Amino acid sequence: MMQQFYPQVQHSYRFELNKDMHFSAAHFIPDEDAGKCQVMHGHTYHINVTIGGNELDPLGFLIDFKQLKDLIHKKYDHSVLNDHPEFQHRFPTTEILAETIWTTIQDVLRTRENRPVCLQVIVRETPTSYVIYRPRQEDLL
Structure with missing residues (x-):
């Protein structure tokens, strides 16, 4: 497996967790200004999520990696x-997808007693383009 290095977000948390995942999905942007993206097409999206926090849960996690994967991969893989x-x-652009993934994760993190936060979400749509x-x-907050 190839190791990925991503732009870092500055923070003062004691712990930083990064989770890479990918899923295949199709989308289209139904607007003539979208050019070729008006037509349904697919990508293998590569996602990186950065979580920060000062406190661990009773098991020693900020959040279990599997829970992050279940929130995103199970939801979007092989879907439109x-x-x-x-x-x-809202059209599912890469920008909107990144924000939506952040919201999904942050909503779960807010329920955790140790209160970790999602600091950044990177969505790579192609080998040369990411948000x-x-x-x-x-x-x-």
Whole structure:
């Protein structure tokens, strides 16, 4: 497996967790300004999620890697992104997908007693194109 290195987000947390995952999905952007992307097409999306926190749970995790994978991979793998309810009113661009993944993860992290936070989500759509989503500080509260 090839090791990936990603842009780092500055933080002062004691622990930083990074999880890489990938899934295959199709999407389309139904607007003439989208050019070729108007037509349904697919990608193998490569995702990197960065979680930070100062406290571990009773098992010694910020959050279990498997839980992160289940939140994202199980939901989107081999699907049409446009068919998911979260994209009914917004086109599933790479930028919107990155923000949506962040929201999904952060919503779960807010329920954890140790209160980790999702610091960034990177979504690579092609070998040469990726988006980084970093929340505003107030979004982490």
